[in-house]
Amino acid sequence: MSSIGPYTSIAGFTPSLARALQKSQDSLDDLSMQYASGKISQSYAGLGAGRSTSLAMRAALSSIASYQQTAATVTTRVNLMNASVTRLNDLAGEYATIDSGGFQLTSSGLTVAQSQAETDLTDAIAQLNNQVGGRYLFSGRSTTTKPVLTADQIMADSGSKSGLRTVIDQRKLADVGANGLGRINVSGVTGSTFNVTEQASGPFGFKISSLNSTLSNGVANGPTATPPSVTLGLTGQPTAGGQTKVGVQLPDGSAQTITLTAVAAYSTPPVSGEFLLGATPEDTATNMQTAFGDALGALGVAGNGGIQVSTSDDGLSFKVSEQASGDGGVKLTSANSTLDTGVATGPTAAIPPSITLGLTGQPLAGENVRVGLTLPDGSTEEIKLTAIAATSTSEPQAGEFRIGATQEETAQNMQAAFGASLRKLADTSLVAASAIQAGNEFFDSPAAGQGPGRVGGFDGTYATDADRVAALQNATSLDTSDTTDKTVAWYQGDNSSSDARKTAAATISDGVSVSYGAQANENGLRDVVKSLAVFSSMTFSSSDTNANERYAALTNRISSNLGSAETTKAIQTISADLSTTTTSIKSAGDRATAAKAMAEDTLSDVEDADKTEVAVKLSALQSQLEASYSIVAALKDLSLVNFL
Incomplete structure (x- = not known):
């Protein structure tokens, strides 16, 4: 398409004619730019009423691009995490079916299966130490800390710390x-x-x-057994103000004292451990036993820590006994009384369980x-x-x-x-x-x-x-107590959250976030590392007549632990959580793709020029200018060539 050069002043032109020709020339320049660039304007001002739409759509596209970049980054991390979890799940499956009869020793004192477990332990640890861009994936919030020590570091002592x-x-x-x-x-x-x-x-x-x-x-x-016990009660009616105290140790190791106080009337507000003087010593003893039960319940230990309370035949005393198993419950540590008629004896020594055969x-x-x-x-x-x-x-x-x-x-x-x-x-x-x-x-x-x-x-x-x-x-x-500084800590990552998934989160769309954190010490993942480490830690000798059966007992337990419903469910739950994250990202990505296409279409409607329409207008304007110049030249008795 031929072009028309810029207008130059010619003597004799009226100002109105000059302005008209200059306006047409400006329009020609604008249409030429639209045709060359495909854009209606090179500035927002040139878009007129469409400039606000253009600004809004460009902001939307920028936001979508940011979300898509975040989604791509998270997807890379989650895909690697899923691969690691899948590998540990595969390892659990392999050792859940290990042959307890495969007692074939190597020169190291390990069986062939144990030697393989050493290799698989290193693999499992490597999976949990995976990182992307310097970010460790199974370390909770401590993303710059390698979460798991090496197998050698876990097994061996380190200075004053026991492996x-x-x-x-x-x-x-x-x-x-x-x-x-x-x-x-x-x-x-x-x-x-x-x-x-x-x-x-x-x-x-x-x-x-x-x-x-x-x-x-x-x-x-x-089997018969007698757990430790204390006997509390009265020999007669006590005086108000006297106290009986029972020392206990809670399952977490902390010490508490249950204080029982004789009162003529209950305090306002009520005070734990108060018991009312009754009409008879027996009534008072009953009130004392009730106050003990209430105070024991107030300690907040599930099932009262296994403590059993029984009333004596005379109704003046009651016996407080630890649970028969002796493990994990509340322990009785002391008993004393300042009641003038009080009874507080024990704790008696436990008599371990025994059986008689013959x-x-x-x-x-x-x-x-x-x-x-x-x-x-x-x-x-x-x-x-x-x-x-x-x-x-x-x-x-x-x-x-x-x-x-x-x-x-x-x-x-x-x-x-x-x-x-x-x-x-x-x-x-x-x-x-x-x-x-x-x-x-x-x-x-x-x-x-x-x-x-x-x-x-x-x-x-x-x-x-x-x-x-x-x-x-x-x-x-x-x-x-005080064992942390004396024991190797196999897990080095963050352990501050009760929900590992919440230790990492990302916003992938307006109002949509995903949580995808993980910790190597989560149930399931930890079970795999633990089982492989324990399995590969025990050595055997061919001269040991019990070695084969000991190995079978060990492998049966490893198999049972890794094949248990708890371990399987724990690993599958982590995998399901990560899969849910992947699904959420994909859904957000699909929405982002649709939103991007819509924004681009809207932006195109506002910013893009229709080249066919522009070409028609440009041709018409050129013809109009050429005609105008021809008329002016004729009026001035000039040729068009000379005019140009």
Whole structure:
């Protein structure tokens, strides 16, 4: 298309004609620019009424682009997180079906499966230490901190801090005990019976849980136990103002005192622990017992910490007893009274559970007695003793006892068989259960204000190593105070939120946010790391006759833990949460794509020029200008060529 050059003044033109020609020239320039750029104007002013729409649409497009960039970044992170969680879920599935019979040792003292577990532990840790752009994905809010130590750092001691292997070894000493019977004492035979008694071992070792017998002439009594208790009450009507105090230790280790005060009238407002002087000493004792129950409930311990209260026959006193198991409940620590007629005795010493086994006559071949035992990890085992005929030519196998010539001889055989079975169980299943429980205490997040559970006395000062071993073998408590600085912390990330997902969030659309944080110590993820670490920590010797069974006990527990519904659900929940985030991002992305297209269309309507329409206008204006110049030239007797 030919162009017309700028207008120049020619003598004789009237001002109005000059202005008209200049206006046409300006319009020609504007249309030429529209045709070349495809835009109606090079400035917002040139858009007229459309400039506000243009500004709004450009702001919308900028916001959409920002959201899309955020969504792309989060998608990259979440995709990698999902891949890591999937890998750990696969590992859990693999070890949930591990063969407990595959006892094939390598030169390192590990089985082939354990050696593979070492490799898989390193893989699992690497997955949890994944990062994108310097941001760790499984560290909660501490995105610049690598969340999990290396496998070697977890296993080994570091300065004054104990690693997993040391924690497991110490717990093993406490659980198996000095006699190698799992903190159980087996008496000699007296007459035709013997006693099996738990040591006062706190949370360590075997716990007798059941006793069943089919022996036609058998003795099978128990298990019986007497927990610590205090006795509170009166010998007569007390004087107002006197007090009885009971010291207790709550499950979290804190100490509290329950104070019971005799009053002639209740205070306003009521004061906890007050009990009203009744018409008789018996009425007063009843009120005192009620006040104790209310004050105990006010401590806020679930189920009152297992505390049991019973009234004496004379109605003047009541007995307060700890729960029979002795673990995890409220402990009685003291009792005293300033009441002039008060009774406050105890706490009495606990009498550990015990059973009595034996005979009143000769049993029949094939009859048996079964003793149930609970192990530190909560699993259960059973010792089954079966009588075999005196005439049997084969030697008694494990769990069998021969019927002797006399009832007393048979009882001796029964006691020996029980002791042998108990010792073997302690060296196999108990050692495995001990390692599992030590792993729980090492890896699981402790209660607020507490550290990892360690065997009481683990940090004591001893003259010899034998003294240290003896102290651990006779430990009666689990230490959770001041253990954090003495135990390797496998997880280094943020642990401040009860909801790991809320430790990272992003806005992906107007009013739409997603939460996608994660922590390596979450249930499920932690279980995989813990199980692989415990499994690969235990070594074996080919000369150890119990090694095969100990390995089977360990693998069965690892398989059970990783194949449990709890572990599976925990991992799947994390995966589902991340998948929900992905779905939300995709939905927001679809909405953003539609909104972007709409904004671009609206912006195009306002800013873009229709080149066909512009070309028509430009051609018409050129023709008009050419005609105008031709007329002017003719009037001035000038040629168009000269004019241009």
